[in-house]
Amino acid sequence: MGEKLPRVPGGARLHSDGLSRPVQTLRVKMVLLGSSGVGKSSLALRFDKDEFRSTTPTVGCAYLTRVVHLSDVTLRFEIWDTAGQEKYHSITPLYYRGAHAALVVYDVSQRETFVRAQVWLKELEKQYIPGSTVIWLVGNKVDRAQDRQVSVQEGQSLANDRGLLFTETSALLGDQVCELLLAVAHRVHECIGAQQGGLSEWQETAHVDLHRRDTFNPFVSCCKVGP
Amino acid sequence: MDGEAQRSTASWENATLAPVDSLRSERAESPMPGLVEGTEPGAGQKSAMFVHAQSFEDLTAEGEDEREAELDKSGECADELKVLVGEKSVEEQHNIDVTSETRTKEEDVCSEAWRSHRKHVFVLSEAGKPIYSRYGTEEALSSTMGVMMALVSVVEADKNVIRSIHADGCKVVFLTKSPLVLVGVSRTSQTDKELLRELLYIYYQIVSLLTLTQLNHIFQHKQNFDLRRLLAGSEYLTDNLLHRLDRDPGLLLSAVTCLPLASSARDVVSSGLQAAKSESLVFSILLAGDRLVTLVRKKDQFLHHIDLHLVFNLVGSSSSFREGEGWTPICLPKFNTAGFFHAHISYLEPASQLCLILVSTDREDFFNMSDCKQRFLERLSKRSAYQALKEALKCPSYSVEQVAIPELRHFLYKSKSSGLYTSPEFPEVYQSDAEQERLMGLYQDLHSSLHHPSRPLRSFYRCGESENLLAWVTSGFELYLCFSPLGTKALALSAVNKLLKWIRKEEDRLFILSPLTY
Ligand SMILES: Nc1nc2c(ncn2[C@@H]2O[C@H](COP(=O)(O)OP(=O)(O)OP(=O)(O)O)[C@@H](O)[C@H]2O)c(=O)[nH]1
Numbered sequence: 001m002g003e004k005l006p007r008v009p010g011g012a013r014l015h016s017d018g019l020s021r022p023v024q025t026l027r028v029k030m031v032l033l034g035s036s037g038v039g040k041s042s043l044a045l046r047f048d049k050d051e052f053r054s055t056t057p058t059v060g061c062a063y064l065t066r067v068v069h070l071s072d073v074t075l076r077f078e079i080w081d082t083a084g085q086e087k088y089h090s091i092t093p094l095y096y097r098g099a100h101a102a103l104v105v106y107d108v109s110q111r112e113t114f115v116r117a118q119v120w121l122k123e124l125e126k127q128y129i130p131g132s133t134v135i136w137l138v139g140n141k142v143d144r145a146q147d148r149q150v151s152v153q154e155g156q157s158l159a160n161d162r163g164l165l166f167t168e169t170s171a172l173l174g175d176q177v178c179e180l181l182l183a184v185a186h187r188v189h190e191c192i193g194a195q196q197g198g199l200s201e202w203q204e205t206a207h208v209d210l211h212r213r214d215t216f217n218p219f220v221s222c223c224k225v226g227p
Numbered sequence: 228m229d230g231e232a233q234r235s236t237a238s239w240e241n242a243t244l245a246p247v248d249s250l251r252s253e254r255a256e257s258p259m260p261g262l263v264e265g266t267e268p269g270a271g272q273k274s275a276m277f278v279h280a281q282s283f284e285d286l287t288a289e290g291e292d293e294r295e296a297e298l299d300k301s302g303e304c305a306d307e308l309k310v311l312v313g314e315k316s317v318e319e320q321h322n323i324d325v326t327s328e329t330r331t332k333e334e335d336v337c338s339e340a341w342r343s344h345r346k347h348v349f350v351l352s353e354a355g356k357p358i359y360s361r362y363g364t365e366e367a368l369s370s371t372m373g374v375m376m377a378l379v380s381v382v383e384a385d386k387n388v389i390r391s392i393h394a395d396g397c398k399v400v401f402l403t404k405s406p407l408v409l410v411g412v413s414r415t416s417q418t419d420k421e422l423l424r425e426l427l428y429i430y431y432q433i434v435s436l437l438t439l440t441q442l443n444h445i446f447q448h449k450q451n452f453d454l455r456r457l458l459a460g461s462e463y464l465t466d467n468l469l470h471r472l473d474r475d476p477g478l479l480l481s482a483v484t485c486l487p488l489a490s491s492a493r494d495v496v497s498s499g500l501q502a503a504k505s506e507s508l509v510f511s512i513l514l515a516g517d518r519l520v521t522l523v524r525k526k527d528q529f530l531h532h533i534d535l536h537l538v539f540n541l542v543g544s545s546s547s548f549r550e551g552e553g554w555t556p557i558c559l560p561k562f563n564t565a566g567f568f569h570a571h572i573s574y575l576e577p578a579s580q581l582c583l584i585l586v587s588t589d590r591e592d593f594f595n596m597s598d599c600k601q602r603f604l605e606r607l608s609k610r611s612a613y614q615a616l617k618e619a620l621k622c623p624s625y626s627v628e629q630v631a632i633p634e635l636r637h638f639l640y641k642s643k644s645s646g647l648y649t650s651p652e653f654p655e656v657y658q659s660d661a662e663q664e665r666l667m668g669l670y671q672d673l674h675s676s677l678h679h680p681s682r683p684l685r686s687f688y689r690c691g692e693s694e695n696l697l698a699w700v701t702s703g704f705e706l707y708l709c710f711s712p713l714g715t716k717a718l719a720l721s722a723v724n725k726l727l728k729w730i731r732k733e734e735d736r737l738f739i740l741s742p743l744t745y
């Protein structure tokens with residue numbers, strides 16, 4: 001299903017001998033949030049296929065999966081790429097509810113998307129259970145240096161204030177995109193994977209057994225760890 | 228004048244294709260002996276696929292008021308028909324300017340180019356706030372919109388709902404669908420009714436994004452609400468729908484067309500979809516580009532062709548479903564204007580044209596839908612029918628030569644009971660976009676004549692400089708034929724019979740004869 005080994009610039013070991021060694025595969029629910037046009041789908045496409053292509057705005061939400069191999073575990077990212085258009089806002093809670101990772105994306109060349117990102121952060125915080133979600137602030141389109149409206153410092157200090165992680169990317173050039181996914185993978189594994197019941201295990205056969213909704217509903221939080 | 232109107236007469240009598248016995252009882256009622264609704268070529272075997280009770284007439288009836296009903300619809304008077312036909316002149320009808328249909332938002336609204344677009348469409352709120360404009364930005368147009376609102380409110384205050392204004396080769400048509408007002412400004416020869424029909428499509432497009440309930444709610448709370456906020460990023464859907472209205476025979480005929488496919492293969496695909504069911508699933512639709520491969524529905528639930536066209540438009544306009552699986556709320560306004568369905572939209576394979584749409588009632592049922600797709604695909608890929616389907620994609624249409632009727636260039640045939648139509652690819656002479664749109668314009672004229680609100684015609688023959696046209700409607704089908712200018716009327720009349728025979732012979736490839744339910 002288009003799941004490939006990532007182009008990893010270091011940090012993780014690729015398992016070319018994947019089949020010979022049983023590695024646990026854990027499911028990670030990740031959501032992409034942010035204004036329309038900031039490049040969420042472009043980032044998702046980079047995650048998935050390492051390609052860049054101009055697409056039309058997302059309608060509703062797009063779901064894709066991506067497998068990331070870390071040294072001792074495999075993470076199966078189930079990515080919900082939401083639509084930034086206002087008319088879809090009422091349904092986005094469906095997607096960030098129970099997410100293990102949330103990427104809040106803005107466009108460094110559009111200040112209002114940075115403002116909007118802060119609104120998303122507030123909304124997430126309402127739901128936030130410390131230790132249950134890795135929230136990452138992402139400033140995209142750094143290739144548009146001459147049109148930059150939000151500086152690196154501003155992004156970084158917003159992240160610091162809220163205790164978030166921060167990366168600037170360019171989906172166009174592929175800058176920092178794979179690194180971002182890998183960093184998210186490590187972080188999620190460290191913070192959530194270690195907890196009891198933090199991440200559920202993924203079984204190849206799971207989808208055959210979907211009728212038991214209670215055991216396989218992404219909209220029900222699979223991580224019930226609280227303070 | 229070359230035009231000639233003709234009601235069903237003896238000359239059609241030998242067009243009987245259906246088995247005579249089964250039809251005897253209905254013969255007297257039928258305008259065309261021998262072909263009653265449900266037995267015409269292309270009619271489904273079991274049950275209609277769409278809500279065929281909602282025909283073209285129902286569609287526009289909504290936009291019109293009762294005064295219309297008082298008019299005599301029988302069209303009995305032959306003299307009247309002649310007058311109607313005599314008014315038309317082929318030349319003046321089609322001085323089409325070849326404007327590019329790409330979105331030209333930045334266009335100066337005072338420019339000649341802006342004014343000369345063939346058809347403008349505006350949507351505003353009842354408070355007069357601009358919502359959509361086909362050309363030019365809504366801001367630049369706000370004074371124009373103001374004038375329109377003034378017109379609407381003046382006449383409405385008089386309890387005399389404004390319908391249309393004709394001036395200077397221009398028609399202005401109003402459609403008030405609270406809380407929206409839609410205005411069409413056209414230089415085409417389309418009738419008010421046709422223009423209203425198009426405005427209604429635009430109205431449904433907007434409703435399908437937001438639901439009528441939400442629209443009403445918004446404007447009840449804030450009359451001055453700027454709806455563009457909620458429609459931002461979706462204007463391209465309306466743009467594309469308007470483009471389709473000029474070009475897609477399906478929207479004109481209130482019908483959809485199928486991918487030609489051997490019925491054995493289609494049946495396998497259909498039963499595959501039937502098997503991949505789920506409790507919340509209402510419709511499973513498989514598309515190949517703008518063609519329907521098959522549609523399976525919940526028992527007793529019908530999908531209206533307008534809703535299906537809105538789905539076609541959504542899928543055809545968005546490349547975003549190519550990446551991963553789409554999951555979106557969608558209102559199917561002819562089904563229910565009040566609520567959202569949730570559609571799982573994905574292509575069967577990454578570069579495939581085959582797009583599967585699973586319409587569910589449950590917004591939390593994504594994984595079930597995803598699983599339905601997976602099961603369908605797994606099952607289908609094991610069958611040879613999948614290969615046949617992929618082969619069929621390579622020739623999604625057929626050439627008119629296959630019909631082997633001299634001088635016949637093109638035709639549209641709609642089976643009324645199934646809501647499906649068939650049409651060959653455009654021949655050499657209609658290769659350019661401009662020529663295709665011109666031909667569509669001619670078909671639209673014929674359509675207007677056949678569906679004239681007060682004086683509908685049963686059949687209509689018209690000679691023109693570039694082509695001769697024949698249109699014919701019965702209770703079972705609608706047929707539009709385009710001949711080279713060398714064709715004669717006698718030839719055209721004899722062609723009908725031959726064409727119907729050909730369609731009958733090919734019907735199990737061109738139509739969906741056995742629609743399934745879960
Ligand atoms: N220069 C530049 N353009 C980008 C970059 N990422 C995305 N884009 C462009 O920005 C536009 C919007 O990108 P999308 O990925 O569709 O944005 P989105 O956030 O998914 O938007 P919605 O789906 O409407 O919420 C497209 O034209 C992309 O080609 C980037 O890193 N640099």
Ligand SMILES: [Mg+2]
Nearest residue numbers: 040041057058
């Ligand atoms: Mg997107």
